[in-house]
Amino acid sequence: MAHSIQLYNTADDPRVVGKSKSAVGGAHSITLKDGCSIDEPTVSLTISASAIANANYAYIGDFGRYYWIRDRKSLINGVVELLLESDPWESFASQLRGCPATIVRNENRANGYLLDNAYQTLAYNTVVTRQFPLGLWSESMILMTVG
Amino acid sequence: MNNDTYFPQIYTPSPDEEWQFCPITTTFLGLEDFQGKNFMLGGIPDEFASLVRITSSLSREERAISILARNGQPPLRPETGGNFGEFDLDWVLENLEVSTSYDFTKTKIVYAIEIDKPDAVTERSYRYFLTVRAWIGRIQENALIDAAFDNHTRGTKYDIYYAPFYEVYDLVNYEPVEQTRISQSGSLYFTLYAGSAINYSLFSPEAFDQRYTYEDGHIKLTQTNSYSNDGGFVMGFSSVTSANLELGLDYVCDYGLWNPVQDRITTITGTSHGWNSALYSGNYGSGAEPGGYGQDDENGSHDFSSDDIGLPTAPVLGATSSGFYNLYYLSDGELSDLGEAMFPHFPWDSVDPSAHPVETISTVLSYLGSMTEHSKIIDYFIDIHIVPCNVQAGNRKHITAGGRDFYGKYWNPATEQYEDRPYTALTVSSPYVSNSCGSVTIPECYGNFLDYMVRCKLYLPCYGYVEIPAEYWNGGTISVDYMFNIIDGSFVAYVRGRAKHSLLNSLIGQYSGVAITHIPIRGADYSNIVASLTAGTIGAIGATSMIGSGIGALAGASALSNFGSVATAKPNMINNGSSNSSSSMMMYKTPYLIIEYPTPQFSERYPKEKGLPLNVSSSLGAYGGMTIAEDVVLDGIPCTEREKERIRTALKSGLIFR
Numbered sequence: 001m002a003h004s005i006q007l008y009n010t011a012d013d014p015r016v017v018g019k020s021k022s023a024v025g026g027a028h029s030i031t032l033k034d035g036c037s038i039d040e041p042t043v044s045l046t047i048s049a050s051a052i053a054n055a056n057y058a059y060i061g062d063f064g065r066y067y068w069i070r071d072r073k074s075l076i077n078g079v080v081e082l083l084l085e086s087d088p089w090e091s092f093a094s095q096l097r098g099c100p101a102t103i104v105r106n107e108n109r110a111n112g113y114l115l116d117n118a119y120q121t122l123a124y125n126t127v128v129t130r131q132f133p134l135g136l137w138s139e140s141m142i143l144m145t146v147g
Numbered sequence: 148m149n150n151d152t153y154f155p156q157i158y159t160p161s162p163d164e165e166w167q168f169c170p171i172t173t174t175f176l177g178l179e180d181f182q183g184k185n186f187m188l189g190g191i192p193d194e195f196a197s198l199v200r201i202t203s204s205l206s207r208e209e210r211a212i213s214i215l216a217r218n219g220q221p222p223l224r225p226e227t228g229g230n231f232g233e234f235d236l237d238w239v240l241e242n243l244e245v246s247t248s249y250d251f252t253k254t255k256i257v258y259a260i261e262i263d264k265p266d267a268v269t270e271r272s273y274r275y276f277l278t279v280r281a282w283i284g285r286i287q288e289n290a291l292i293d294a295a296f297d298n299h300t301r302g303t304k305y306d307i308y309y310a311p312f313y314e315v316y317d318l319v320n321y322e323p324v325e326q327t328r329i330s331q332s333g334s335l336y337f338t339l340y341a342g343s344a345i346n347y348s349l350f351s352p353e354a355f356d357q358r359y360t361y362e363d364g365h366i367k368l369t370q371t372n373s374y375s376n377d378g379g380f381v382m383g384f385s386s387v388t389s390a391n392l393e394l395g396l397d398y399v400c401d402y403g404l405w406n407p408v409q410d411r412i413t414t415i416t417g418t419s420h421g422w423n424s425a426l427y428s429g430n431y432g433s434g435a436e437p438g439g440y441g442q443d444d445e446n447g448s449h450d451f452s453s454d455d456i457g458l459p460t461a462p463v464l465g466a467t468s469s470g471f472y473n474l475y476y477l478s479d480g481e482l483s484d485l486g487e488a489m490f491p492h493f494p495w496d497s498v499d500p501s502a503h504p505v506e507t508i509s510t511v512l513s514y515l516g517s518m519t520e521h522s523k524i525i526d527y528f529i530d531i532h533i534v535p536c537n538v539q540a541g542n543r544k545h546i547t548a549g550g551r552d553f554y555g556k557y558w559n560p561a562t563e564q565y566e567d568r569p570y571t572a573l574t575v576s577s578p579y580v581s582n583s584c585g586s587v588t589i590p591e592c593y594g595n596f597l598d599y600m601v602r603c604k605l606y607l608p609c610y611g612y613v614e615i616p617a618e619y620w621n622g623g624t625i626s627v628d629y630m631f632n633i634i635d636g637s638f639v640a641y642v643r644g645r646a647k648h649s650l651l652n653s654l655i656g657q658y659s660g661v662a663i664t665h666i667p668i669r670g671a672d673y674s675n676i677v678a679s680l681t682a683g684t685i686g687a688i689g690a691t692s693m694i695g696s697g698i699g700a701l702a703g704a705s706a707l708s709n710f711g712s713v714a715t716a717k718p719n720m721i722n723n724g725s726s727n728s729s730s731s732m733m734m735y736k737t738p739y740l741i742i743e744y745p746t747p748q749f750s751e752r753y754p755k756e757k758g759l760p761l762n763v764s765s766s767l768g769a770y771g772g773m774t775i776a777e778d779v780v781l782d783g784i785p786c787t788e789r790e791k792e793r794i795r796t797a798l799k800s801g802l803i804f805r
Binding site for chain 1: 471472473474475476477478479482485527528529530531532533534535536537538546547548549550551572575582583584585586587589593594595596597599602608609627629633634662666736737738739740741742743744745746747748749754755757758759760761762763764765766767768769770771772773774775776777778779780781782783784785786787789790791793794797798800801802803804805
């Protein structure tokens with residue numbers, strides 16, 4: 001069965017959900033290597049190596065997944081073999097956004113009074129003194145007699 | 148009764164909506180109160196004579212029905228329409244029917260707290276309202292969501308705010324004469340107790356009179372503070388309110404965040420008291436989920452209110468109460484005179500045995516008599532000592548010892564005779580003396596958890612250093628007061644704390660000791676004093692006040708990887724050694740704090756690189772940006788289990804949601 005792949009270039013961090021990507025050429029027909037997994041498929045397509053020099057990302061519609069291009073091998077007769085690894089958080093980004101979880105750290109929201117284990121402090125503490133406005137500034141001499 | 152009060156059906160939220168701010172009534176509006184039942188107003192305690200009004204249309208002018216129910220009071224003037232009417236609450240509960248029809252955009256419930264303030268001159272009643280109008284978008288188990296502003300500038304359906312105004316109300320005709328709005332839009336978060344920088348309050352007649360000015364019929368607020376966050380906005384009013392209204396507010400509304408996608412509400416305060424100040428403070432931003440969960444349908448009281456533990460009063464009975472002892476407050480000169488009087492000089496050299504032998508014998512006998520008298524009178528002098536405080540001086544009286552006024556002998560060169568001289572001194576009216584050292588206000592330095600990683604030592608004069616956890620003073624005040632017993636020099640130092648989170652100005656520590664310098668008047672006295680000081684038994688103080696420094700022992704510090712070996716390598720500082728009653732008099736005489744703050748240093752992109760601490764249940768994409776999550780429920784994602792595991796693993800180190 002023939003499948004189609006769209007190659008992309010993305011400069012985003014792999015951790016990004018909602019990557020910005022620019023297409024590299026159009027869709028191409030690919031051949032799956034026998035016995036490979038859907039999650040980490042090895043596909044081959046007829047294309048010049050230079051044409052996909054900037055491609056680092058891909059989408060296979062039949063699998064409904066985005067993939068990182070982990071390796072590219074140039075074979076004979078203008079065939080290029082791509083080793084792909086699925087990007088599940090990009091592939092299912094819309095569903096993932098709605099999944100409930102316990103958010104333990106976030107860039108935009110915080111509770112400042114939770115302990116932050118990643119926080120850095122200098123080796124020295126800053127020592128300050130605060131004096132009260134009044135004190136025991138008086139003295140009294142007391143005579144005590146009996147009778 | 149014309150009942151067109153509408154109550155909502157289930158509202159289906161838009162899936163694009165995320166968390167929205169909403170008021171939550173945890174006490175008196177529940178779903179069960181509406182479905183097929185009479186509408187119930189409640190939550191306002193019976194002991195508060197509050198009026199509650201229900202409206203069911205967009206504005207006051209359009210209201211088809213208004214009901215005022217005064218808790219515990221008989222109906223004054225039942226009405227089925229108009230803006231005002233008063234009904235007994237029980238009558239309301241019995242007769243108000245819940246309509247099943249619902250129009251979301253036009254339904255709201257107004258809670259108005261009114262206080263009547265009769266004007267003796269005009270016989271009019273000035274009513275002060277704080278009106279809360281809430282859109283009934285959805286009622287979900289003790290939750291009232293959405294609120295609208297009763298104002299001409301109506302916000303979105305997710306804006307919540309309160310519109311206090313005051314109204315002159317004609318009690319005779321029972322109709323409003325004039326109304327003046329006194330605030331703009333904003334949500335009112337209520338906090339009952341001092342310690343927070345922001346006090347939100349309802350208005351009472353007393354508060355109006357004391358804290359606000361009337362100007363052209365308008366009431367000006369003395370202070371407003373506005374904050375905004377994604378879920379709503381806040382306007383705070385600084386005022387002092389009557390206890391009634393404050394407590395009444397507790398039952399009006401809490402607030403929380405409603406997620407229409409997940410169709411659930413989180414309670415921010417978790418209590419009907421006040422608000423969680425942590426939500427709106429800190430360098431990072433907002434978003435928190437305080438509180439806990441309860442057993443079955445019961446939640447804990449979440450009552451974090453504090454009682455004001457004040458200073459004790461001085462004991463009633465003292466040594467001087469018996470009248471057996473006499474206390475005198477001496478000046479330096481008086482002590483010197485007393486010494487001369489107790490040990491007079493007799494001019495033996497002037498005695499001429501050869502001249503006037505009878506007179507000479509008489510003079511010698513007189514001298515011997517005086518010497519005998521003085522040698523005994525010393526027995527009635529208990530002690531002379533110095534204490535580090537002022538005394539409450541009474542009248543000037545003769546120094547009395549052994550039951551009689553004390554006169555000294557002094558040589559009058561004019562008459563060349565020894566004459567009696569009365570010795571007087573100021574008496575001491577009370578053996579107990581209070582001495583305030585004032586207070587120090589210490590705002591939070593960082594506005595986050597670092598403020599509670601500080602180490603604070605309080606130096607108490609004549610005592611030493613004590614450690615006080617940051618929770619007792621941070622964002623608040625520490626006060627120090629002393630009470631002395633001037634008879635034996637014992638004292639108690641009282642430390643009071645008022646902190647940001649709940650603690651009132653309460654007694655948090657009492658430290659006792661002895662601060663006295665004895666002036667020996669007999670050789671035996673001196674020997675005893677020296678022996679006691681050497682043995683450390685007289686007012687040995689400070690022996691237990693060796694306070695270490697360093698942050699290694701801070702609670703929670705071990706959880707901070709940064710502190711690790713650095714903390715354990717730091718030596719502890721002993722701020723003072725043992726002391727006794729006399730050496731304590733030479734200590735520094737003004738209290739002060741030594742505060743060790745951690746010195747933070749973090750990168751500019753720290754929130755993006757590591758995220759900021761948060762602990763909320765939410766959807767993964769709710770907040771955007773770097774997100775680290777746990778316990779994710781990956782329902783509805785048609786991927787392999789291996790891919791799900793990769794997602795979970797990636798979320799533990801962080802994904803960046805755009």
